[in-house]
Amino acid sequence: MKKTILLFVLLCTALFSKADQLQALTQAQAEAAVTYLKKEPVIILWCSCCDNETPKKITVNEVFYKKDSDGKYYSVILKGKDESGKDVEEYVDLAYVFVKKGKKARSLGKVLKFECDPCTKPFDWQI
Helix, strand or coil: CHHHHHHHHHHHHHCCCCCCCCEECCHHHHHHHHHCCCCCCEEECCCCCCCCCEEEEEEEEEEEEEEEECCCCEEEEEEEEEEECCCEEEEHHHHHHEEEECEEEHHCCCCCCCCCCCCCCCCCCCC
């Protein structure tokens, strides 16, 4: 019985472990992300495997990283405006930040060659 419960817990963990893939970063990863994002006028935030989440186009005003409270990892913070002009300030997960590459929106985590699963294939960039 204990083995069955353990197997069930492990399967559930695997199924729901998509969130927060690239939110806790090394300093080098955070620096690479910030350098890249500083050149992007508009990005899309979208966790396609999260319940009821829709893509949000964000005009980038500022992007920076800071050390987490534990002192081991870094987070990227993005400030900007959404399509309705509302201010946005978010700690971002690079797997779910999409940037324009050619005519497609691609996960920044994948663009930077970090291991992640953005839960969607590149999609058409429409602005």
